[in-house]
Amino acid sequence: APIRVPDLSRCDLAVDESVGDTPPLTLRFNCCLPLPSASRILDFSFDKYPPIRQHVRRPAHTAKEDYIAKYNKAYQLMRALPDSDPRSLKVQADIHCAFCNGAYMQAGADGNVPLQVHFSWLFLPWHRWFLYFHERILGNLLGDPGFSLLYWNWDDQVNGGNMMPEMFARNGTALYDAKRNPDHLPPAIVRLSPANNSTDTSVVVNENLNAMYQSVVTASTAELFAGGAYRTGSDLTNSSVISATLGGSVENGVHNGIHYWTGNPAEQLLQDMGTFSTASRDPIFYAHHSNVDRLWDVWRFKLPGGPRKDHSDPDFLDTEFLFYDENANLVKVKVSDALDNAKLGVSYKTVRADDLWINYSP
Numbered sequence: 001a002p003i004r005v006p007d008l009s010r011c012d013l014a015v016d017e018s019v020g021d022t023p024p025l026t027l028r029f030n031c032c033l034p035l036p037s038a039s040r041i042l043d044f045s046f047d048k049y050p051p052i053r054q055h056v057r058r059p060a061h062t063a064k065e066d067y068i069a070k071y072n073k074a075y076q077l078m079r080a081l082p083d084s085d086p087r088s089l090k091v092q093a094d095i096h097c098a099f100c101n102g103a104y105m106q107a108g109a110d111g112n113v114p115l116q117v118h119f120s121w122l123f124l125p126w127h128r129w130f131l132y133f134h135e136r137i138l139g140n141l142l143g144d145p146g147f148s149l150l151y152w153n154w155d156d157q158v159n160g161g162n163m164m165p166e167m168f169a170r171n172g173t174a175l176y177d178a179k180r181n182p183d184h185l186p187p188a189i190v191r192l193s194p195a196n197n198s199t200d201t202s203v204v205v206n207e208n209l210n211a212m213y214q215s216v217v218t219a220s221t222a223e224l225f226a227g228g229a230y231r232t233g234s235d236l237t238n239s240s241v242i243s244a245t246l247g248g249s250v251e252n253g254v255h256n257g258i259h260y261w262t263g264n265p266a267e268q269l270l271q272d273m274g275t276f277s278t279a280s281r282d283p284i285f286y287a288h289h290s291n292v293d294r295l296w297d298v299w300r301f302k303l304p305g306g307p308r309k310d311h312s313d314p315d316f317l318d319t320e321f322l323f324y325d326e327n328a329n330l331v332k333v334k335v336s337d338a339l340d341n342a343k344l345g346v347s348y349k350t351v352r353a354d355d356l357w358i359n360y361s362p
Protein backbone atom coordinates (compact mmCIF):
# COMPACT_ATOMS: atom_id res chain seq x y z
CA ALA A 1 0.00 0.00 0.00
CA PRO A 2 1.14 3.59 -0.60
CA ILE A 3 2.56 5.68 2.23
CA ARG A 4 -0.20 7.73 3.89
CA VAL A 5 0.17 10.83 6.00
CA PRO A 6 1.37 10.19 9.54
CA ASP A 7 -0.42 11.18 12.73
CA LEU A 8 1.33 14.44 13.65
CA SER A 9 0.10 14.26 17.22
CA ARG A 10 2.44 11.32 17.86
CA CYS A 11 5.99 12.58 17.62
CA ASP A 12 9.28 11.15 18.88
CA LEU A 13 12.70 12.72 19.22
CA ALA A 14 14.57 12.50 15.94
CA VAL A 15 17.79 10.53 16.00
CA ASP A 16 20.77 11.35 13.82
CA GLU A 17 23.82 9.10 13.82
CA SER A 18 27.27 9.23 12.32
CA VAL A 19 28.13 6.61 9.72
CA GLY A 20 31.35 4.66 10.08
CA ASP A 21 32.01 5.20 13.82
CA THR A 22 31.69 2.33 16.29
CA PRO A 23 29.71 3.00 18.32
CA PRO A 24 28.07 5.68 16.15
CA LEU A 25 27.84 9.16 17.52
CA THR A 26 24.17 9.87 18.19
CA LEU A 27 22.48 13.25 18.36
CA ARG A 28 18.83 13.73 19.26
CA PHE A 29 16.67 16.61 18.07
CA ASN A 30 13.18 17.75 18.79
CA CYS A 31 11.83 18.33 15.28
CA CYS A 32 8.17 17.87 16.17
CA LEU A 33 5.97 19.95 13.91
CA PRO A 34 3.38 22.48 15.05
CA LEU A 35 -0.18 21.21 14.96
CA PRO A 36 -2.59 23.63 13.33
CA SER A 37 -5.13 24.88 15.85
CA ALA A 38 -8.11 23.72 13.82
CA SER A 39 -6.34 20.40 13.17
CA ARG A 40 -7.71 20.77 9.71
CA ILE A 41 -5.84 19.34 6.77
CA LEU A 42 -6.48 20.77 3.31
CA ASP A 43 -6.31 18.52 0.30
CA PHE A 44 -4.12 19.94 -2.42
CA SER A 45 -5.73 20.58 -5.78
CA PHE A 46 -4.63 22.65 -8.76
CA ASP A 47 -7.80 24.72 -8.33
CA LYS A 48 -6.88 25.73 -4.81
CA TYR A 49 -3.28 26.43 -5.79
CA PRO A 50 -3.53 27.82 -9.32
CA PRO A 51 -0.16 28.69 -10.84
CA ILE A 52 -1.04 32.37 -11.20
CA ARG A 53 2.55 33.28 -11.78
CA GLN A 54 5.23 31.17 -13.34
CA HIS A 55 8.21 30.50 -11.14
CA VAL A 56 11.24 30.48 -13.40
CA ARG A 57 14.22 29.28 -11.43
CA ARG A 58 17.60 30.55 -12.62
CA PRO A 59 21.22 29.68 -11.79
CA ALA A 60 22.28 31.36 -8.54
CA HIS A 61 25.70 32.35 -9.83
CA THR A 62 24.08 34.52 -12.51
CA ALA A 63 21.79 36.44 -10.13
CA LYS A 64 22.07 40.23 -10.22
CA GLU A 65 22.52 42.35 -7.09
CA ASP A 66 18.89 43.47 -6.97
CA TYR A 67 17.70 39.86 -7.04
CA ILE A 68 20.26 38.87 -4.41
CA ALA A 69 18.94 41.68 -2.20
CA LYS A 70 15.41 40.40 -2.66
CA TYR A 71 16.43 36.82 -1.94
CA ASN A 72 18.22 37.93 1.19
CA LYS A 73 15.18 39.92 2.27
CA ALA A 74 12.97 36.87 1.84
CA TYR A 75 15.15 34.78 4.15
CA GLN A 76 15.43 37.66 6.62
CA LEU A 77 11.64 37.66 6.88
CA MET A 78 11.53 33.89 7.17
CA ARG A 79 14.18 33.86 9.89
CA ALA A 80 12.32 36.59 11.78
CA LEU A 81 9.13 34.55 12.18
CA PRO A 82 8.62 32.97 15.60
CA ASP A 83 9.73 29.33 15.90
CA SER A 84 6.11 28.30 16.39
CA ASP A 85 5.17 29.60 12.93
CA PRO A 86 5.11 26.80 10.33
CA ARG A 87 6.58 29.21 7.79
CA SER A 88 9.67 30.00 9.89
CA LEU A 89 13.07 28.72 8.79
CA LYS A 90 13.12 26.76 12.06
CA VAL A 91 10.01 24.80 11.12
CA GLN A 92 11.08 24.48 7.49
CA ALA A 93 14.24 22.80 8.75
CA ASP A 94 12.25 20.68 11.20
CA ILE A 95 10.05 19.35 8.39
CA HIS A 96 13.13 17.86 6.78
CA CYS A 97 14.49 16.59 10.09
CA ALA A 98 11.16 15.07 11.11
CA PHE A 99 10.69 13.02 7.95
CA CYS A 100 14.33 11.94 7.72
CA ASN A 101 15.21 11.07 11.27
CA GLY A 102 12.27 9.09 12.56
CA ALA A 103 10.09 11.64 14.36
CA TYR A 104 6.92 10.13 12.87
CA MET A 105 5.80 6.58 12.33
CA GLN A 106 4.15 5.34 9.15
CA ALA A 107 0.38 5.27 9.26
CA GLY A 108 -1.07 1.79 8.88
CA ALA A 109 2.15 -0.17 9.34
CA ASP A 110 2.35 -2.96 11.90
CA GLY A 111 4.45 -1.87 14.83
CA ASN A 112 6.53 1.27 14.75
CA VAL A 113 8.06 1.81 11.34
CA PRO A 114 9.64 5.24 10.97
CA LEU A 115 8.68 7.35 7.98
CA GLN A 116 11.72 8.08 5.84
CA VAL A 117 11.63 10.26 2.72
CA HIS A 118 15.18 9.46 1.59
CA PHE A 119 16.78 6.36 0.06
CA SER A 120 13.84 5.47 -2.18
CA TRP A 121 11.41 6.64 -4.88
CA LEU A 122 9.98 9.13 -2.35
CA PHE A 123 13.13 11.23 -2.51
CA LEU A 124 12.50 13.28 -5.67
CA PRO A 125 8.76 14.01 -5.28
CA TRP A 126 9.00 14.76 -1.56
CA HIS A 127 11.74 17.34 -2.12
CA ARG A 128 9.88 18.83 -5.10
CA TRP A 129 6.87 19.47 -2.89
CA PHE A 130 9.08 20.83 -0.14
CA LEU A 131 10.54 23.41 -2.54
CA TYR A 132 7.12 24.22 -3.96
CA PHE A 133 5.75 25.33 -0.60
CA HIS A 134 9.01 26.87 0.56
CA GLU A 135 9.05 29.10 -2.54
CA ARG A 136 5.43 30.12 -2.05
CA ILE A 137 6.10 31.01 1.59
CA LEU A 138 9.07 33.20 0.64
CA GLY A 139 7.01 34.89 -2.08
CA ASN A 140 4.16 35.49 0.33
CA LEU A 141 6.48 37.02 2.93
CA LEU A 142 7.86 39.36 0.26
CA GLY A 143 4.40 40.17 -1.08
CA ASP A 144 5.62 38.86 -4.44
CA PRO A 145 3.76 35.69 -5.49
CA GLY A 146 6.03 35.33 -8.52
CA PHE A 147 9.16 35.02 -6.41
CA SER A 148 11.34 32.16 -7.64
CA LEU A 149 14.05 30.12 -6.00
CA LEU A 150 17.50 30.10 -7.58
CA TYR A 151 19.33 26.89 -8.31
CA TRP A 152 22.90 26.09 -7.40
CA ASN A 153 24.17 25.01 -10.80
CA TRP A 154 26.99 22.86 -9.38
CA ASP A 155 27.06 20.63 -12.45
CA ASP A 156 28.14 23.58 -14.62
CA GLN A 157 31.91 23.19 -14.92
CA VAL A 158 32.55 26.08 -17.31
CA ASN A 159 30.70 29.24 -16.27
CA GLY A 160 31.36 29.40 -12.56
CA GLY A 161 28.42 27.31 -11.34
CA ASN A 162 30.72 24.75 -9.76
CA MET A 163 31.47 26.64 -6.57
CA MET A 164 29.36 27.82 -3.67
CA PRO A 165 27.36 30.74 -5.11
CA GLU A 166 29.00 33.85 -3.71
CA MET A 167 25.63 35.31 -2.63
CA PHE A 168 25.35 32.57 0.03
CA ALA A 169 28.86 33.24 1.36
CA ARG A 170 28.33 36.81 2.51
CA ASN A 171 28.87 36.74 6.24
CA GLY A 172 26.21 38.64 8.15
CA THR A 173 23.42 38.17 5.61
CA ALA A 174 20.35 35.95 5.97
CA LEU A 175 21.74 33.66 3.25
CA TYR A 176 24.86 32.89 5.23
CA ASP A 177 25.28 29.87 7.46
CA ALA A 178 28.31 29.64 9.72
CA LYS A 179 28.27 25.83 9.74
CA ARG A 180 29.90 25.17 6.40
CA ASN A 181 33.31 23.88 5.42
CA PRO A 182 35.54 26.98 5.69
CA ASP A 183 37.82 25.57 3.00
CA HIS A 184 34.94 25.34 0.55
CA LEU A 185 33.95 28.96 0.28
CA PRO A 186 34.21 30.46 -3.20
CA PRO A 187 36.30 30.14 -5.31
CA ALA A 188 36.87 26.52 -4.17
CA ILE A 189 35.64 24.11 -6.86
CA VAL A 190 32.99 21.58 -5.80
CA ARG A 191 33.75 17.87 -5.71
CA LEU A 192 30.66 16.00 -6.75
CA SER A 193 32.20 12.71 -5.83
CA PRO A 194 33.71 12.62 -2.34
CA ALA A 195 36.29 10.06 -3.50
CA ASN A 196 37.78 12.71 -5.72
CA ASN A 197 40.64 14.36 -3.83
CA SER A 198 42.93 15.62 -6.55
CA THR A 199 44.31 19.13 -6.14
CA ASP A 200 44.51 19.60 -9.88
CA THR A 201 41.51 21.68 -11.03
CA SER A 202 41.28 20.07 -14.45
CA VAL A 203 41.18 16.62 -12.84
CA VAL A 204 38.45 17.75 -10.42
CA VAL A 205 36.40 19.23 -13.24
CA ASN A 206 36.71 16.07 -15.28
CA GLU A 207 35.71 13.94 -12.29
CA ASN A 208 32.69 16.19 -11.77
CA LEU A 209 31.56 15.66 -15.34
CA ASN A 210 32.04 11.96 -14.88
CA ALA A 211 30.01 12.00 -11.63
CA MET A 212 27.18 13.82 -13.43
CA TYR A 213 27.26 11.33 -16.28
CA GLN A 214 27.13 8.40 -13.87
CA SER A 215 24.42 9.92 -11.65
CA VAL A 216 22.10 11.09 -14.42
CA VAL A 217 22.85 9.76 -17.90
CA THR A 218 23.70 6.12 -17.24
CA ALA A 219 20.63 5.69 -15.01
CA SER A 220 18.24 4.59 -17.73
CA THR A 221 15.28 3.56 -15.57
CA ALA A 222 13.28 5.27 -12.83
CA GLU A 223 14.44 2.56 -10.45
CA LEU A 224 18.08 3.39 -11.13
CA PHE A 225 17.75 7.16 -11.27
CA ALA A 226 15.03 7.95 -8.75
CA GLY A 227 15.21 4.97 -6.42
CA GLY A 228 13.32 1.82 -5.59
CA ALA A 229 9.92 1.06 -4.12
CA TYR A 230 9.00 2.24 -0.62
CA ARG A 231 5.54 1.31 0.60
CA THR A 232 3.69 1.11 3.89
CA GLY A 233 5.74 -1.26 6.00
CA SER A 234 9.05 -0.62 4.23
CA ASP A 235 11.60 -0.16 7.00
CA LEU A 236 14.76 1.79 6.25
CA THR A 237 15.83 2.08 9.88
CA ASN A 238 19.19 0.64 9.03
CA SER A 239 19.51 3.37 6.49
CA SER A 240 23.23 3.38 5.86
CA VAL A 241 23.03 -0.17 4.56
CA ILE A 242 19.84 0.18 2.60
CA SER A 243 20.52 3.56 1.00
CA ALA A 244 23.15 2.02 -1.22
CA THR A 245 20.70 -0.41 -2.75
CA LEU A 246 17.34 1.38 -2.76
CA GLY A 247 18.35 5.02 -3.22
CA GLY A 248 18.58 6.34 -6.77
CA SER A 249 21.78 7.38 -8.49
CA VAL A 250 21.07 11.10 -8.37
CA GLU A 251 20.45 10.95 -4.62
CA ASN A 252 23.33 8.66 -3.71
CA GLY A 253 25.69 10.31 -6.15
CA VAL A 254 25.96 14.03 -6.87
CA HIS A 255 23.21 15.06 -4.43
CA ASN A 256 24.96 13.50 -1.45
CA GLY A 257 28.29 14.73 -2.78
CA ILE A 258 27.21 18.38 -2.45
CA HIS A 259 25.79 17.82 1.04
CA TYR A 260 29.06 16.36 2.31
CA TRP A 261 31.16 18.93 0.50
CA THR A 262 29.23 21.86 2.01
CA GLY A 263 28.92 20.72 5.64
CA ASN A 264 31.53 21.63 8.22
CA PRO A 265 33.97 18.78 9.00
CA ALA A 266 34.64 20.35 12.40
CA GLU A 267 31.05 19.53 13.38
CA GLN A 268 30.30 16.06 14.69
CA LEU A 269 27.93 15.07 11.87
CA LEU A 270 29.07 17.57 9.20
CA GLN A 271 26.38 20.05 10.18
CA ASP A 272 24.60 21.87 8.76
CA MET A 273 24.40 20.58 5.20
CA GLY A 274 26.14 17.27 5.78
CA THR A 275 23.39 15.59 7.81
CA PHE A 276 19.59 15.29 7.52
CA SER A 277 18.62 16.76 10.85
CA THR A 278 20.23 20.13 10.16
CA ALA A 279 20.69 20.38 6.36
CA SER A 280 17.72 22.62 5.64
CA ARG A 281 18.70 25.14 8.33
CA ASP A 282 21.09 26.38 5.66
CA PRO A 283 19.34 28.49 2.97
CA ILE A 284 21.72 27.01 0.40
CA PHE A 285 19.86 23.71 0.88
CA TYR A 286 16.90 24.99 -1.13
CA ALA A 287 19.15 26.17 -3.98
CA HIS A 288 20.94 22.83 -3.91
CA HIS A 289 17.66 20.93 -4.12
CA SER A 290 16.36 23.20 -6.87
CA ASN A 291 19.23 21.88 -8.96
CA VAL A 292 18.42 18.29 -8.02
CA ASP A 293 14.83 18.97 -9.03
CA ARG A 294 16.00 20.51 -12.30
CA LEU A 295 18.10 17.43 -13.01
CA TRP A 296 15.00 15.30 -12.61
CA ASP A 297 13.48 17.28 -15.51
CA VAL A 298 16.69 17.01 -17.54
CA TRP A 299 16.69 13.26 -16.98
CA ARG A 300 13.02 12.98 -17.96
CA PHE A 301 12.98 15.12 -21.07
CA LYS A 302 16.38 16.23 -22.31
CA LEU A 303 18.64 13.24 -22.67
CA PRO A 304 19.50 11.68 -26.02
CA GLY A 305 17.23 8.78 -26.88
CA GLY A 306 13.95 10.48 -25.99
CA PRO A 307 11.94 10.96 -22.81
CA ARG A 308 12.55 8.62 -19.90
CA LYS A 309 9.78 7.26 -17.72
CA ASP A 310 8.95 7.98 -14.10
CA HIS A 311 7.63 5.22 -11.88
CA SER A 312 3.99 4.41 -12.62
CA ASP A 313 3.29 2.01 -9.73
CA PRO A 314 0.05 3.10 -7.99
CA ASP A 315 1.82 2.85 -4.62
CA PHE A 316 4.20 5.52 -5.87
CA LEU A 317 1.53 7.75 -7.43
CA ASP A 318 -0.82 7.58 -4.43
CA THR A 319 1.82 8.32 -1.81
CA GLU A 320 0.76 11.24 0.40
CA PHE A 321 2.83 13.89 2.17
CA LEU A 322 2.06 16.78 4.52
CA PHE A 323 3.42 20.32 4.16
CA TYR A 324 2.48 23.82 5.35
CA ASP A 325 1.45 26.32 2.75
CA GLU A 326 2.07 30.09 2.64
CA ASN A 327 -0.92 30.68 4.92
CA ALA A 328 0.38 28.19 7.49
CA ASN A 329 -2.30 25.66 6.55
CA LEU A 330 -1.43 22.01 6.67
CA VAL A 331 -1.84 20.54 3.17
CA LYS A 332 -1.97 16.95 2.04
CA VAL A 333 -0.36 16.38 -1.34
CA LYS A 334 0.11 13.38 -3.58
CA VAL A 335 3.09 12.22 -5.57
CA SER A 336 0.97 12.03 -8.73
CA ASP A 337 0.45 15.82 -8.62
CA ALA A 338 4.19 16.46 -8.49
CA LEU A 339 5.28 14.73 -11.66
CA ASP A 340 4.81 17.70 -13.97
CA ASN A 341 6.58 20.90 -12.96
CA ALA A 342 4.63 22.85 -15.59
CA LYS A 343 1.40 22.13 -13.70
CA LEU A 344 3.01 23.40 -10.53
CA GLY A 345 3.98 26.61 -12.32
CA VAL A 346 7.69 25.85 -12.02
CA SER A 347 10.29 25.85 -14.76
CA TYR A 348 14.05 26.02 -15.00
CA LYS A 349 16.07 28.27 -17.22
CA THR A 350 17.93 25.98 -19.61
CA VAL A 351 21.68 26.11 -19.46
CA ARG A 352 23.99 24.97 -22.23
CA ALA A 353 26.60 23.69 -19.78
CA ASP A 354 24.42 20.58 -19.34
CA ASP A 355 25.68 19.37 -22.70
CA LEU A 356 29.18 18.90 -21.33
CA TRP A 357 28.17 16.13 -18.97
CA ILE A 358 25.34 14.81 -21.10
CA ASN A 359 27.86 14.13 -23.85
CA TYR A 360 30.68 13.09 -21.56
CA SER A 361 32.48 9.93 -22.60
CA PRO A 362 33.78 8.05 -19.61
Ligand code: C2O
Nearest residue numbers: 096118255259279
Ligand atom coordinates in the same frame (compact mmCIF):
# COMPACT_ATOMS: atom_id res chain seq x y z
CU1 C2O B 1 16.49 15.62 2.11
CU2 C2O B 1 19.35 16.75 0.15
O1 C2O B 1 18.27 15.81 1.39
